[in-house]
Structure formats: structure tokens, C-alpha cells
Amino acid sequence: xxxxxxxxxxxxxxxxxxxxxxxxxxxxxxxxELGLAENLCYELAVAGMVHDIGKLRLSxxxxxxxxxxxxxxxKYVRRHTQLGCEVLKKRGYSPFVLExxxxxxxxxxxxxxxxxxxxxxxxxGSRILRVCDTYAxxxxxxxxxxxxxxETAFRMMIDEVKNFDMQIFLAFQxxxxxx
Numbered sequence: 220x221x222x223x224x225x226x227x228x229x230x231x232x233x234x235x236x237x238x239x240x241x242x243x244x245x246x247x248x249x250x251x252e253l254g255l256a257e258n259l260c261y262e263l264a265v266a267g268m269v270h271d272i273g274k275l276r277l278s279x280x281x282x283x284x285x286x287x288x289x290x291x292x293x294k295y296v297r298r299h300t301q302l303g304c305e306v307l308k309k310r311g312y313s314p315f316v317l318e319x320x321x322x323x324x325x326x327x328x329x330x331x332x333x334x335x336x337x338x339x340x341x342x343x344g345s346r347i348l349r350v351c352d353t354y355a356x357x358x359x360x361x362x363x364x365x366x367x368x369x370e371t372a373f374r375m376m377i378d379e380v381k382n383f384d385m386q387i388f389l390a391f392q393x394x395x396x397x398x
Contacts, residue, residue: 232275234359235271235272235274235275237359238271238355238356238359239267239268239269239270239271239272240268241355241358241359242267242268242270242271242348242351242352242355243263243264243265243266243267243268244264244267245267245350245351245354245355245391245394245395246263246264246266246267246347246348246351247260247261247263247264247267248394248395248397248398249263249347249350249351249387249390249391249394250263250264250347251394252390252391252393252394252397253347253386253387253390259315259344262313262315262316262319262344263319263344263347263348265312265313265316266315266316266319266320266323266344266348267348267351267352269303269307269312269316269320270303270319270320270323270348270352271299271303271352272303272306272307272320273298273299273300273301273302273303273304273305273306273320274296274299274303276299276302276306297324297332297333300320300321300322300323300324300332300333301321301333303320303321304317304320304321307320315344316344318342318344318345319342319344319345319347319348320345320348321333321345322334322336322341322342322345323345323348323349323352324349325337325341325345325346325349326349326381326382326383327341327346327349327381327382327383327384327385328381328382330381330382331349331382338384341384346383346384346387347387347391349382349383349384350376350383350384350387350388350391351391353376353379353382353383354372354373354376354391354395357371357372357375357376358372369395373392376388
């Protein structure tokens with residue numbers, strides 16, 4: 220018999236792998252649309268795949284209930300960028316990937332985390348991941364809601380466009396519409 224904690228861990232792992240693949244593909248396509256060099260496109264694909272790996276180290280803090288996060292859990296989830304960087308650094312990932320992962324929740328208007336960076340202070344890779352991660356999260360089914368369609372996801376992102384670098388957001392939209 221599979222214990223509830225094992226089901227949660229299996230769900231978390233499967234969900235994070237699927238999410239990482241989606242963000243990886245979106246980041247690569249967006250980087251190509253921006254005209255970045257092939258090595259940077261590849262690095263962004265790698266960063267997209269592993270950007271949330273730190274969440275897997277947070278399982279013990281989470282309640283496991285299929286509800287949106289409660290306030291007490293949010294402070295732990297926000298540590299996932301730091302935890303992910305620690306894991307990836309030990310495994311020899313490039314500085315570009317580490318930086319992209321660490322800052323991928325920074326908002327262009329300075330309201331994000333972990334360091335409230337603003338605009339061009341946010342590394343390019345992180346700005347790309349921010350857009351791709353948001354879109355992927357909106358278009359994926361979650362335990363507490365169904366997936367949003369592409370059009371609805373875009374409308375929701377436009378409502379929060381202050382979070383994104385506009386040039387990257389527009390390149391992302393072009394890349395999505397090409398596929």
C-alpha cells in the first residue's frame with residue numbers, strides 16, 4: 220500500500236518534471252525568438268528544466284493538502300530558488316544557469332523575490348524564465364484548479380504585465396504563436 224506521503228512526493232516529482240520540460244521548451248523558443256546565441260538558448264533550456272528543483276527539498280514543510288498554499292507555507296516555498304541554486308552549484312551547473320534559477324521570481328517592477336531586483340538589474344535568463352514559468356504555471360492543471368487556456372493565460376499575464384520585461388514578453392508571444 221502506498222502511503223499518502225509517498226503519493227505526494229511522486230505527484231510533486233512528476234509535476235515538477237512536466238513543468239520543467241514545458242518551461243525549458245518555452246525558454247528555448249523565446250531565446251531563439253530574441254536572437255540569442257545557440258549556447259545561451261541551450262543554457263536557458265537547461266535552466267528551464269531545473270528552475271524549480273529547490274521545491275523538491277521543501278516537501279517536509281508542506282502540508283500536502285490539495286489546497287492553495289497557506290500563509291505559513293509561502294515563506295518556505297520562496298526559499299526554493301536559493302535551495303535550487305545550492306543543489307545545482309554542487310553539481311557543477313554554469314553560472315548562467317545558477318543566476319537564471321536564483322532570480323526567476325524577480326518581477327520587472329521590483330516586487331519579486333528573493334532580492335526585489337528591478338528592470339535590467341534582473342539577469343536576462345531570469346527575465347526569460349519569469350515569463351515562461353508564469354505561462355506554464357497558468358496553462359497546467361493544478362490540484363486546486365483546472366488549467367487555463369492559452370488565450371486566458373495571455374489575458375491574465377497582460378493584467379500583470381508589470382512583472383515582465385516587455386521585450387521578452389512580446390518575443391515570448393511571437394514564439395508561442397509560431398508553434
